[in-house]
């Protein structure tokens with residue numbers, strides 16, 4: 266792209282199109298792609314932790330409003346070889362930045378460099394900043410760039426000597442829905458909780474339990490999925506302040522999304538935890554998320570959980586101990602595996618808790634069971650291999666999502682399980 270080339274191409278419909286990158290956590294690429302398809306956006310998995318599509322401003326608004334499992338939506342402004350500072354500076358300066366950003370735009374530059382000749386990230390950021398300043402002065406015909414206006418966060422990412430320049434349309438990461446002010450000691454990101462639900466067989470009408478619910482992230486995200494509530498409706502986005510995103514565009518997208526929300530769930534989700542204080546916080550979070558009528562909260566040890574309903578889904582994130590979550594564990598048994606057979610009281614309590622999980626399978630024999638944990642011996646404790654295992658990250662902690670599928674409902678049991686097909 267050169268100074269004569271617009272940041273976007275003009276298709277016949279007169280709607281500018283943009284190349285967009287949707288970063289997400291490792292392991293969630295296919296879920297994000299499926300989510301985009303669900304809002305009529307065709308995307309491709311372009312790399313690990315990255316889904317891409319081409320779209321209009323309206324599609325950018327829609328993706329920000331609806332994506333539950335992605336981190337943000339970025340405009341890809343350029344991608345080019347940058348083996349030295351001249352290439353980085355000149356190619357960045359040749360981009361028509363003035364077509365994307367108004368004269369008063371604030372444009373801080375962040376950066377990263379991986380396996381590349383240009384190793385000094387601050388020097389790369391400075392070079393890109395200077396190049397954009399030159400381009401903006403050229404495109405706007407001015408020497409004054411006050412940077413007092415809307416925020417356009419620029420990022421320069423150099424991987425194997427190829428620079429990718431992006432501008433963030435999202436602002437605060439998409440996992441910040443706005444409802445969670447109370448969090449437990451080890452809360453899940455909302456994006457990950459949503460992904461756990463989307464990777465399960467649960468859907469509105471089926472029974473669901475989270476027996477280790479903490480601040481309620483999994484049941485709250487499930488209720489919002491079940492009610493088709495757009496996750497971004499209660500928050501703002503960076504590109505809302507951009508002059509080419511009219512109030513009308515945003516209000517149309519928001520009102521269309523709001524109109525698609527469904528009434529309260531017919532089958533309430535059961536969310537329980539042994540800690541009453543944590544559960545109070547979870548209730549408050551559910552009220553702010555608008556799903557308090559969809560979830561029954563109860564202080565209860567997991568060992569007491571039961572249900573008369575058949576073919577439901579137990580989706581949960583049991584405790585996995587601080588040491589497991591904070592790096593290489595000091596716990597080793599004779600087999601050399603960390604995290605099992607440790608001596609401390611915490612270790613033994615954790616082992617006992619996992620060894621009690623088979624009781625849940627016995628009490629809920631027709632249910633599917635899903636566990637996200639960093640505890641390395643869940644399958645041994647349960648006494649059988651999971652039907653499916655996925656590596657997922659809770660922040661920086663590597664976890665596994667163990668999926669145990671329950672039996673398929675027989676035709677006459679289908680209505681009882683919430684299955685209609």
Ligand SMILES: C[S@@+](CC[C@H](N)C(=O)[O-])C[C@H]1O[C@@H](n2cnc3c(N)ncnc32)[C@H](O)[C@@H]1O
Pocket residue numbers: 448449451452453454476477478479480481482483537538539540543565566567568582583584585618
């Ligand atoms: C990893 S946290 C769950 C975090 C939750 N997913 C969230 O997003 O906030 C595990 C939870 O299990 C609860 N817990 C620990 N032992 C329990 C037991 N025996 N029965 C039920 N809950 C228990 C803890 O109080 C804690 O809230």
